[in-house]
Amino acid sequence: MEYVSTRGDAPRLGFCDAVLAGLARDGGLYLPESWPQFSSDQIAGMANRPFAEIAFEVISPFVDGEIANDKLREMVEAAYGTFRHEAVAPLVQIAPGHFVLELFHGPTLAFKDVAMQFLARVMDHILGERDQRATIVGATSGDTGSAAIEAFRGRDNTDIFILHPKGMVSPVQQRQMTTVLDENVFNIALEGNFDDCQTIVKDMFNNHHFRDSVLLSGVNSINWGRIVAQVVYYFTAAAALGAPHRQISFTVPTGNFGDIFAGYVAKRMGLPIKSLIIATNENDILRRTLDEGRYEMDGVSATTSPSMDIQISSNFERLLFEASGRDAELVKRQMAQLKQSGGFELTATEANAIRAEFSAGTADQAQTEKTQADTLSHSGYLLDPHTAVAVAVANTQIEPSTPMVSLSTAHPAKFPAAVKAATQIDPALPDWLSDLYEREERYQVIANSQSEVENFIKSKCRAYKET
Ligand SMILES: Cc1ncc(COP(=O)(O)O)c(C=O)c1O
Numbered sequence: 001m002e003y004v005s006t007r008g009d010a011p012r013l014g015f016c017d018a019v020l021a022g023l024a025r026d027g028g029l030y031l032p033e034s035w036p037q038f039s040s041d042q043i044a045g046m047a048n049r050p051f052a053e054i055a056f057e058v059i060s061p062f063v064d065g066e067i068a069n070d071k072l073r074e075m076v077e078a079a080y081g082t083f084r085h086e087a088v089a090p091l092v093q094i095a096p097g098h099f100v101l102e103l104f105h106g107p108t109l110a111f112k113d114v115a116m117q118f119l120a121r122v123m124d125h126i127l128g129e130r131d132q133r134a135t136i137v138g139a140t141s142g143d144t145g146s147a148a149i150e151a152f153r154g155r156d157n158t159d160i161f162i163l164h165p166k167g168m169v170s171p172v173q174q175r176q177m178t179t180v181l182d183e184n185v186f187n188i189a190l191e192g193n194f195d196d197c198q199t200i201v202k203d204m205f206n207n208h209h210f211r212d213s214v215l216l217s218g219v220n221s222i223n224w225g226r227i228v229a230q231v232v233y234y235f236t237a238a239a240a241l242g243a244p245h246r247q248i249s250f251t252v253p254t255g256n257f258g259d260i261f262a263g264y265v266a267k268r269m270g271l272p273i274k275s276l277i278i279a280t281n282e283n284d285i286l287r288r289t290l291d292e293g294r295y296e297m298d299g300v301s302a303t304t305s306p307s308m309d310i311q312i313s314s315n316f317e318r319l320l321f322e323a324s325g326r327d328a329e330l331v332k333r334q335m336a337q338l339k340q341s342g343g344f345e346l347t348a349t350e351a352n353a354i355r356a357e358f359s360a361g362t363a364d365q366a367q368t369e370k371t372q373a374d375t376l377s378h379s380g381y382l383l384d385p386h387t388a389v390a391v392a393v394a395n396t397q398i399e400p401s402t403p404m405v406s407l408s409t410a411h412p413a414k415f416p417a418a419v420k421a422a423t424q425i426d427p428a429l430p431d432w433l434s435d436l437y438e439r440e441e442r443y444q445v446i447a448n449s450q451s452e453v454e455n456f457i458k459s460k461c462r463a464y465k466e467t
């Protein structure tokens with residue numbers, strides 16, 4: 001299996017090189033050249049089996065033998081052994097026909113752990129085999145950063161630099177990152193918003209001199225290794241609810257479009273998904289794009305679901321590539337327009353293809369809080385604000401004959417202030433995080449400047465070699 005860039009000008013790579021590359025050298029995102037297919041019998045056979053076994057089954061066609069099967073199996077078992085729930089990603093029914101898929105039982109209480117626990121092991125393995133050391137960078141609105149730091153802390157083959165928007169993540173998210181004092185972990189509080197963090201990360205990849213001098217690698221969902229691991233829980237959830245014998249719908253709280261793109265991939269692989277519903281908060285660029293056929297940035301507003309306060313939704317580029325019939329020249333032009341003028345028009349082909357696969361809805365602050373309060377009073381279930389955005393949107397789209405799964409992307413205790421405001425409940429952190437507020441913090445405040453970030457990284461990382 002080879003991987004191709006959405007912008008068509010980067011070399012085709014195998015799985016291991018695509019994972020280490022993170023972003024393609026032409027600025028595009030890697031995708032497999034074709035979609036592995038799962039038969040109805042294979043999907044039926046996934047019901048009631050351990051998560052790690054399904055993970056191996058779903059991921060291995062993408063790895064395509066580049067990592068030995070017994071090693072890959074060992075990695076997925078170790079990755080999902082860190083989860084505190086036996087099922088890893090359990091389903092909980094909150095209303096007739098409506099289920100929440102709990103993805104927050106990993107070490108940092110957010111869905112990012114599902115992919116990050118896998119990806120860190122894969123990267124460590126590849127680097128170890130090649131006797132190389134890499135510099136990992138990531139942009140975060142709170143959850144990717146904490147999951148990545150937890151997964152990469154103390155690893156000898158990597159130094160990790162995470163950029164978060166200063167003062168714009170929840171106090172729990174911030175401390176989960178900044179209180180990790182391992183020598184290979186560096187937190188940067190950037191004077192900007194999440195999109196600024198993400199732009200600097202992508203621009204560092206596009207600065208080939210810098211990229212090569214530190215052996216740069218990335219852990220955002222621009223990295224294919226993140227997406228592939230997120231495909232797994234669509235299969236486990238759908239099989240548990242009766243797929244392939246019936247269709248299942250999913251509603252996904254969306255920002256960078258990685259999580260819902262993983263659902264699209266599952267569908268392309270043969271999973272009978274009826275609807276894939278994009279749920280956004282007030283930062284509703286994706287819903288507007290579906291409605292209007294134009295991707296148009298209009299500023300980020302702060303909400304109680306900060307991890308979705310995004311305008312530049314990275315993985316939408318992967319969808320454009322698919323929806324345009326893999327027209328890399330068109331995607332390249334659209335991405336250039338986005339960078340230059342903050343927007344671009346979808347072609348009719350793209351708009352039709354996207355509308356055929358996705359629908360979208362928005363829940364504003366009041367609807368999100370009401371959903372948190374109503375869900376608690378009707379079913380006794382406490383939702384974090386991101387999950388509540390999904391549940392609010394899903395509630396408007398439920399059909400009697402099709403189970404609806406809303407993805408629960410974070411534990412309520414990650415966002416205690418928002419949960420308390422909506423429900424009067426103070427969600428407790430689990431034991432292993434109960435002293436989070438007493439731990440020492442370490443982070444570096446840096447201006448919104450690519451060169452300042454690059455200089456800081458060069459001064460700290462062990463991989464740096466002047467070229
Ligand atoms: C809690 C939570 N929910 C939802 C999202 C949105 O996911 P994605 O960026 O994959 O669309 C994020 C951030 O990525 C998140 O941290």
Ligand SMILES: N[C@@H](CCOP(=O)(O)O)C(=O)O
Pocket residue numbers: 139140141142143144145219220221222255256258307308314
């Ligand atoms: N919401 C994310 C933003 C980064 O998303 P990613 O999935 O591309 O890593 C976060 O929590 O950091």
